[in-house]
Amino acid sequence: MKINQFAQLTNVPLAQIQQELADVGFAVAPAPLKEMLWAYLQKVHWHYNSRDALLDHFNQYLVTPTTTLAQFFTDDQPLTTEIFTLIGLQLLGFQVGPDFKAETPQASWQKLGLAPLPEVTDADSLERAWYQLLTTHTPQVLTYLDQLATQGYFTQAQFDHQHPLYFNGKAQAVFNVRDFHYETVFVETDFDSDGDGQNDLLKVEITRPDALTPVPAVYTASPYDQGINETLGEQLTHDVNVDLQPKPASQFQPQPAAPLESGQAHAVHGQADDATLTHEPHPGYTLNDFLLPRGFASVYAAGIGTIDSDGLQTCGDQYQTASTIAVIEWLHGDRRAFTDRTDGITIKANWCNGSVGMTGRSYLGTLTIAAATTGVPGLKTIIPEAAISSWYDYYRENGLVVAPGGFQGEDADVLVGETFSRSLRAGDEFRTKAAFTQQLQSLQTGQERQTGNYNQFWDDRNYRNHDQQVQADVLLVHGLNDWNVKLKNAGHFWQDIQALPISKKLILHQGQHMYLNAFPSFDYSDLVNLWLSNKLAGVENGVDVAVPAVIVQDNVTPETWHAQPNWPTKAPTEHVLQFNRQHWTQSYSADQFHTFSTHPEQWEQKLLSLDDQELDPQRTVAQLNLDYKLTINGTVTLDVAVSSDQPVGMLSAVLLDVGEARRLQPAPTVSAPRGLPLGYQWYRDDIREFQLEKFPSDHKIISRVHLNLQNRTSPAVTEPIAPGKFYQLHLDFQPVYYHLPKDRRLAVVLYATDFMMTNRNRQAINYQLQPASVRLQLPEQ
Secondary structure, X not given: OOOEOOOOOOOOOHHHHHHHHHHOOOOOOOOOHHHHHHHHHHHHOOOOOOHHHHHHHHOOOEEEOOEEHHHHOOOOOOOOHHHHHHHHHHHHOOOEOOOEOOOOHHHHHHHOOOOOOOOXXXXXXXXXXHHHHHOOEOOOOOEHHHHHHHOOHHHOOOOOXXXXXXXXXXXXXXXXXXXXXXXXXXXXXXXXXXXXXXXXXXXXXXXXXXXXOOEEEEEEEOOOOOOOOHHHHHHHOOOOEOOOXXXXXXXXXXXXXOOOOOOEXXXXXXXXXOOOEOOOOOOOOHHHHHHHHHOOEEEEEOOOOOOOOOOOOOOOOHHHHXXXXXXXXXXXXXXXXXXXXXXXXXXOOOOEEEEEEEEEEOHHHHHHHHHHOOOOOOEEEEEEEOOOOEOHHHHEEOOEEEOOOOOOOOOHHHHHHHHOHHHHOHHHHHHHHHHHHHHHHHHHHHOOOOOOOOOHHHHOOEHHHHHHHOOOEEEEEEEOOOOOOOOHHHHHHHHHOOOOOOOEEEEEEOOOOOOOOOOOOEOHHHHHHHHHHHHOOOOOOOHHHHOXXXXXXXXXXXXXXXXXXXXXXXXXXXXXXXXXXOEEEOOOOHHHHHHHXXXXXXXXXXXXXXXXXXXXXXXXXXXXXXXXXXXXXXXXEEEEEEEEOOOOOEEEEEEEEEEEEOOEOOOOEEEEEEEEEOOOOOOEEEEEEOOEOOOOEEEEEEEEEEEEHHHOOEOOEEOOOOOOOOEEEEEEOOOEEEEEOOOOEXXXXXXXXXXXXXXXXXXXXXXXXXXXXXXXXXXXX
């Protein structure tokens, strides 16, 4: 086990340490060190009522390999750093044997990756050591103080349960979850997306602690929150077994987005101080649930086109962006909401301090970027995880229809159908059917699935057009193995905001399309707590300096995370590649096509297993034998001249790590189901960790790229193909951060149809490359 703590503040002045210790109940007067230690231990075992009971419990702890903690407090052995460290390891919950050696506790502490403890020599140094112990992570994800809180430590009468409490720069779980307020309001927009004549109302569900002062809001815009229409989504899913068709020459010129259609404002008949409607308590995003007992309100809104809200779903356009920021404007005091949909009674968010942070993964994280690119007041920070910054880069790539990984046949219209949860209510479905049918037809025309080109539809859904308007601080999170929302989305957004006068951090993990909290090896929830305590509550904790600009998880060594100055950081190095054949084909036999269409994972395994010769006619391979280890840090590019013998053509490429090895799995393993308590008597989450494969594999995908030869200049430019003519192509792979050990090889596999992602066809298209044209640019570190 290895712990990586980036949110632990270790250079705290002694006076601040003493004050914060007193604030959380650890005020201990200077005394002989063993007496001070006894007082500290007595406080963390507050439920023991007598000294004898506590001493009996201390028989379970060692201070040396042959001495128990109970014996230590009954003899004259002095307290040393070695003894304190051994006690600390046990209090944190590490196990003798699997995690550490009782004979060498300080060396074990260091091997676990924990920040070095101060030498314990006097009262001041013991206070420092105890403070650091409270802020150190346990194997169960939480800091020691957080773990005490989940056991009920802050329920003691000495603590104030209606004001926030901060320790080591982070909010503590002092609020009683049984006193939470569950409220529902309806925020009024300035637009009418369903054409019923009135401006849309949006259902907003708030869960907030019982606080005597206004609290910050953590807001998640989730189109899935009120349910999804899976049946409609399945009905709308597209057939992907279609031929590649020639496209007429064209060049897209963007136009200003059309203004939003407005309707009639809702009449106002009065004002209320308290909400009249509630909502059913239920677990949400566990990061938000973690923050709730720590003094942050949790706000959810599904937005237009969802149950109990008005409007139509639009999949990421200006209406959905306006829907998203309307909630922020209400929280900030700039927009009105109603206590219900009919009575015209307005209500203000008086419980909110006006500071809003947005969280969420995938579509939810996407809407955080959409909101931030408007510069809306009140939005202080966004934490997008696996988020889309341009919808074209989600459903298309370089002039091709390219599905998000695992969702062949999905498109913008499919997602609209699934998230239009108003259709789940019979009355709503009846009233909106005509408008929704028209909306769906407009989406299907606009998305131009038959061309794959970049057009006005996609330009309206490209938030990067407005990146310079971002005023909120950004904590950006993405998986290096995410083939659903590909890394280009985070990479381009990250580069766009570099020059902005905002605080920005980037976290790259080895996972797929997933949340990052609940990993013992990385203190993500603590880091978010530190970040939001500063951005939303105004705590001066130095987070902008304390947290590295970029944190990257290593793909070779488990439980290892690196701080980086930026990403990418290196200029590329050019390598000449020699492919094993100059010709390949897009043609498959009828049996092959049926098998691989039904089981695309079999196709991918055969294509990328270089010793398997079945798909040799459909691929060409180049291998690069390097005699040194390297880290690929950024965007790998491939230059190659290719011809097609037809007036159509496509090229797909995979960058491979080749060589037998046990690699880190991109899907984490659950180590403790429901093992992570998010607060005292509150919701729980699974503890998980990335582990090495049980058996060696012979390859791993590092990155991918797909391109329509007719869009060789740009996704917005379509050019004809002359059969047999060579065209110089420049391919940008998805950006990466990848450590390649010295004993492994790089390979590039070129092919046409990608059964996992592109539309599938078995046309007899034959391709050829010019060997002298091939160059691979590697951003090596």
